[in-house]
Amino acid sequence: MNQYLRFLLVALLISNGINAQVLLENKFSHQDSLRGSITKERGWWDLKYYHLDIKVNPDEKTISGSNTIRYKVLNSYNRMQIDLQEPLKISKVIQDGKELKFQREGNVFYIDLVAPQNVGEIKEVIVFYGGKPKIAVRPPWDGGITWSKDANGKPFIASSCQGLGASVWWPNKDHMYDEVDNMLISVNVPKDLMDVSNGRLQSTVDMKDGTRTFNWYVSNPINNYGVNINIGDYVHFSEVFKGEKGDLDCDYYVLKDNLQKAKIQFKDVPRMLKAFEHWFGPYPFYEDSYKLVEAPYLGMEHQSSVTYGNGFANGYRGRDLSGTGWGLKFDFIIIHESGHEWFANNITYKDIADMWIHESFTNYSESLFVEYYYGKEAGAEYVRGTRKGIKNDKPIIGHYNVNNEGSGDMYPKGGNMLHTLRQIVNNDEKWRTILRGLNSTFYHHTVTTKQIEDYLSQAVGLDLKPFFDQYLRDIRIPTFEYKVQGNSLEYRWTNCVPNFNMPVKVIINGKEQWLRPQAEWVIMLKTPKDLKLEVDKDFYVNVFESK
Numbered sequence: 001m002n003q004y005l006r007f008l009l010v011a012l013l014i015s016n017g018i019n020a021q022v023l024l025e026n027k028f029s030h031q032d033s034l035r036g037s038i039t040k041e042r043g044w045w046d047l048k049y050y051h052l053d054i055k056v057n058p059d060e061k062t063i064s065g066s067n068t069i070r071y072k073v074l075n076s077y078n079r080m081q082i083d084l085q086e087p088l089k090i091s092k093v094i095q096d097g098k099e100l101k102f103q104r105e106g107n108v109f110y111i112d113l114v115a116p117q118n119v120g121e122i123k124e125v126i127v128f129y130g131g132k133p134k135i136a137v138r139p140p141w142d143g144g145i146t147w148s149k150d151a152n153g154k155p156f157i158a159s160s161c162q163g164l165g166a167s168v169w170w171p172n173k174d175h176m177y178d179e180v181d182n183m184l185i186s187v188n189v190p191k192d193l194m195d196v197s198n199g200r201l202q203s204t205v206d207m208k209d210g211t212r213t214f215n216w217y218v219s220n221p222i223n224n225y226g227v228n229i230n231i232g233d234y235v236h237f238s239e240v241f242k243g244e245k246g247d248l249d250c251d252y253y254v255l256k257d258n259l260q261k262a263k264i265q266f267k268d269v270p271r272m273l274k275a276f277e278h279w280f281g282p283y284p285f286y287e288d289s290y291k292l293v294e295a296p297y298l299g300m301e302h303q304s305s306v307t308y309g310n311g312f313a314n315g316y317r318g319r320d321l322s323g324t325g326w327g328l329k330f331d332f333i334i335i336h337e338s339g340h341e342w343f344a345n346n347i348t349y350k351d352i353a354d355m356w357i358h359e360s361f362t363n364y365s366e367s368l369f370v371e372y373y374y375g376k377e378a379g380a381e382y383v384r385g386t387r388k389g390i391k392n393d394k395p396i397i398g399h400y401n402v403n404n405e406g407s408g409d410m411y412p413k414g415g416n417m418l419h420t421l422r423q424i425v426n427n428d429e430k431w432r433t434i435l436r437g438l439n440s441t442f443y444h445h446t447v448t449t450k451q452i453e454d455y456l457s458q459a460v461g462l463d464l465k466p467f468f469d470q471y472l473r474d475i476r477i478p479t480f481e482y483k484v485q486g487n488s489l490e491y492r493w494t495n496c497v498p499n500f501n502m503p504v505k506v507i508i509n510g511k512e513q514w515l516r517p518q519a520e521w522v523i524m525l526k527t528p529k530d531l532k533l534e535v536d537k538d539f540y541v542n543v544f545e546s547k
Helices: 002-015 020-025 030-036 256-265 268-280 332-339 356-374 376-389 412-425 428-441 449-460 465-473
Strands: 045-057 062-073 079-083 089-095 101-105 108-112 122-131 144-149 155-160 182-190 194-196 200-206 211-218 230-232 234-243 246-255 290-294 306-308 347-349 445-447 479-485 488-494 504-508 511-515 522-524 533-535 542-545
Touching: 030 108, 089 101, 182 194, 194 211, 230 290, 234 256, 234 268, 234 290, 246 256, 246 268, 268 290, 268 332, 268 356, 268 428, 290 332, 306 332, 332 356, 347 356, 356 376, 356 412, 356 449, 376 412, 412 428, 412 449, 412 465, 428 449, 445 449, 449 465, 533 542
Parallel strands: 045 182, 246 290, 290 306, 347 445, 479 542
Antiparallel strands: 045 062, 062 122, 079 108, 089 122, 101 108, 144 155, 155 230, 182 211, 194 230, 200 211, 234 246, 479 488, 488 522, 504 511, 504 533
């Protein structure tokens, strides 16, 4: 009976034009809303500065310390939301030397401020906390803290927290819309270990208790999940990349046993920088350097502190995700995670529902790297090869304000969407200018999908809303349907959103030609006899010949 009633409900919802699957399967909690929305307790203050000052104890698997939060008052209010996930606990909050009261609601702490919060003022609170943070189950996808050991039995520790949230290991304003302007990260570890975090190392201080504190300063805006700790028995080597903005310090930190392998494998870094500065513009964080840091998991795009765990081999764990052979010409983690310095760390989504802005462009950057070194057709073959990973299971854009990301298709489908858009532009230099323009227009900005769509529509010179509706908000692959009637060719778009009118390049009897299909049949008269038609394979569409 329950199954029958459920069937009737689904049928009713579908008949009323409602996506029943979404309504029945996507149920979000109050905690999801607190995590994913700009609440009243978040919206009244603008984040300016953090000093994260922590002690990491490998033996006890604990983190303790404080975060000094400096902010500007936008609207006068006396309640502040700070996020910190269980089982970690806030022990004390201080402002102006006075201890404040606070209440916990799941992963949210509400702090009651006593001092007047006058508009325009710069204020600080110091949040003290500690405990055993969530252990990463399958990092970086199911993150937290990884407490591992190297081959010599020494601690090998790292954080990873995209999606899950930085509040899994430190207290902060855990929403992507408000990036901190700059940050000091102080990490105390046992004396025989080293911490590598974001930005530049300002100082190393030996403590009386036999531990050592590493102070890293980040001078550029940084998103919460981009902040990281990496603790191990590291050795360091470096080089200087001569880039578009001058000298860029490139620092590499690996476990001692892997030094020689790293010196060979990390040669992909200057290759990456040369290619991506060509396509996207200058590396966005010259002031904070570029670092590649060995980690006990696959890797992650932590800003100016990219983590690496790909086994010092080309491909993705030795495999070519495109199946074309081109994916074995480079180290996937170095190229992909570093590509995020432009798309994720420079241009950052406000809401994780728009995660495609990070992943689609960075997926596409892999093929641009291939193109830069091996030619245009090689890059095209690579991106087309990734289509086999597309599922078309749900829309690429997720649900807003509940910390919900869309389909994993944001990687291969998103990359192919951008490759298709490049074909519409049909001008390689203009396309490169558009990509570089994105990174200059939205330099160190948090953005929405609409901002990116509007920019691309204006830059391309077309209304691209139906295009993005099709590829980002719908799961159907647009189908170019055609039929030959005597000496005429008829063609149209099917399997599409309303008003989908993408121009498409076809090859008719060996000659390239642009067509502009609509939802209704378009008729072309006086076509060649024995017509043979192909759609340019760089368009991510289906083709159907109607009889």
